[in-house]
Amino acid sequence: MKKYIALLRGINVGGHKKIKMAELREVLSSNGFQKVQTYIQSGNILFQSEKQTPLELAKKINQLVEENFGFQVPVLVLPAEDLPKILNDNPFEENTEDNHLFFTLLKTQPEAEKVSHFKEYQFENEDFHFTKNCVYLSFTGNYRNAKLNNNFIENKLKVEATTRNLKTMQKLLELSMD
CATH class of the missing domain: 3.30.70 (Alpha-Beta Plaits)
Structure with a gap:
């Protein structure tokens, strides 16, 4: 299991693209992401996952945000070791x-x-x-x-x-x- 950090761009800023972090943690946890935690409201997510590249993980998170919150958001994922x-x-x-x-x-x-x-x-x-x-x-x-x-x-x-x-x-x- 590898640790990653996902950074969502432009959420919860100025009342636009609102996502409650508890709901985001639940969506990710119920879709195969492990040990999901968030830091502050600006879309900083720590999680663990197996055998996927950062680009694949970013695409999956983007898809889950669109499906569950109704909008697209740029997502950047990097290995925590970086x-x-x-x-x-x-x-x-x-x-x-x-x-x-x-x-x-x-x-x-x-x-x-x-x-x-x-x-x-x-x-x-x-x-x-x-x-x-x-x-x-x-x-x-x-x-x-x-x-x-x-x-x-x-x-x-x-x-x-x-x-x-x-x-x-x-x-x-x-x-x-x-």
């Missing part, structure tokens, strides 16, 4: 404030040409760094006002992505170690 590396590869070690450091996790690796073009962007008080599956974001201001937001990254890189702050990533790591 989380320590993602956190350790953070190039912004001096920025440890969770409200200024964000991780935009990429569902697939973007084309090199799109990454190269993206690296030309510069915004005041915003910095970023790429790895193959994550864009690390550091802000001196507020993420709500950031130009380097999830929609911008998805639009420019042409990949699905979802963003979490440092505090959430650290908590997911802690929960995945249990």
Whole structure:
């Protein structure tokens, strides 16, 4: 049995795409997912599963959300064992404030040409760094006002992505170690 983390994008934000986490846990548990737990209301799910790829698991979760809650939502699944590396590869070690450091996790690796073009962007008080599956974001201001937001990254890189702050990533790591 392998541990995974699923990140749902854009649920329970501004009254749209509402999903109660207890109901989501029940749907997943009754459809073959093991030891399902959630963290806060923004669609962070820890679970165990056998012999499926992260993309297959994401597709299954997406299908279950649509069937049970009536809408589609982007889903990113990663093996829990990947989380320590993602956190350790953070190039912004001096920025440890969770409200200024964000991780935009990429569902697939973007084309090199799109990454190269993206690296030309510069915004005041915003910095970023790429790895193959994550864009690390550091802000001196507020993420709500950031130009380097999830929609911008998805639009420019042409990949699905979802963003979490440092505090959430650290908590997911802690929960995945249990």
